[in-house]
Amino acid sequence: MGLIAALAGCGGTTSGPSATGTTSGSGKESSSRQSDSATRPAADGKALIAYFSQTGNTKTVADIIAQQTGADEFRIEPATPYSDDYDTLLEVAQQEKQDDARPAIADTIDNLDDYDVIYLGTPIWWYEEPMIIRTFLDDYDLAGKTVAPFCTSGGSSCDRFVDSLTEREPDVTILDPLxxxxxxxxxxxDDVTAWLRDNRLI
Ligand SMILES: Cc1cc2nc3c(=O)[nH]c(=O)nc-3n(C[C@H](O)[C@H](O)[C@H](O)COP(=O)(O)O)c2cc1C
Structure with a gap:
């Protein structure tokens, strides 16, 4: 897919102020915890949805996952926010990619040990995950956890994101992406529900 076509799916929504920074759960236990772990192994534990979203699409999916699972949410936000101006965003993002940069994340997760399942969500930028997701993967050791990747894009798959995740976090169980x-x-x-069911997360 050409870049113009690839980028065509971007946007629509704007990134507004978020409740980011802390894990903001629903307070509700994940329904998965009530499951029989013998039949639903992937869902056997407390879950966190960690996601980056520049223009709101990935946040929308993250919120739907939260509604359906009761998982906590953590929005990965850059310490230096990206510009709302699209051309400037492209410029900065491209430079970060060229430099293999690790843009700092505004806040930290203090209780990662509490979570067994991590839903990791990202937009696709140039067929892969933005550099800030790599910052997240560098900052947090997810060894021993189950990771359920999800991505939003203009049509590109999550494949290269999942490849990168596999390379950077070799000791995690990675479920099929959404x-x-x-x-x-x-x-x-409905797609979220089907995906959660297929992965035995609900
Ligand atoms: C810098 C940049 C690069 C993008 N590259 C791709 C791409 O390679 N393939 C694709 O399908 N969409 C691409 N898109 C579109 C986004 O993946 C899509 O709009 C996504 O849903 C945005 O998620 P967000 O609203 O959570 O930030 C790109 C968007 C931006 C801003």
Whole structure:
């Protein structure tokens, strides 16, 4: 897919102020915890949804996952926010990619040990995850956890993100990813449900 076509799915929503920074759970236990772990091994534990979202699509999917699982949420936000100006964003993002940069994340997760399942969500930038996701993977050792990757894009798959995840976190169990087209994020509840069921997360 050409870049113009790839980028066409971007946007629609804007990134506003978020409740980011702390894990903000629903207070509700994950329904998965009530499951029989013998039949639902992937769901046997407390879950955190960690995601980056520049223009809101990935946040929309993250919120749907939270609604359906009761998992806590942590929004990965850059310490230096990206510009709302699209051309400037492209410029900065491309430079970060060229430099293999690790843009700092604004806040930290203090209780990662509490979680057995991590939903890791990202937009796809140039067929892969933005550098800030690599910062996250450098900052946190997910060894021993189950990671459920999800991505939103204009059509590109999550494959290269999952490859990168596999390389950077060799000691995690990685479930099949969920890809959602950014423009359909708000309508993805059924796809999310099917994905959660397929992965025995609900
Ligand atoms: C810098 C940049 C690069 C992108 N590269 C791709 C791409 O390679 N393939 C694709 O399908 N979409 C691409 N997109 C579109 C986004 O992946 C898509 O709009 C996504 O849903 C945005 O998620 P967000 O709203 O959570 O930030 C790109 C968007 C941006 C801003």
């Amino acid at each position: 890809q959602v087209n950014g423009s359909s994020a708000a309508d993805s509840a």
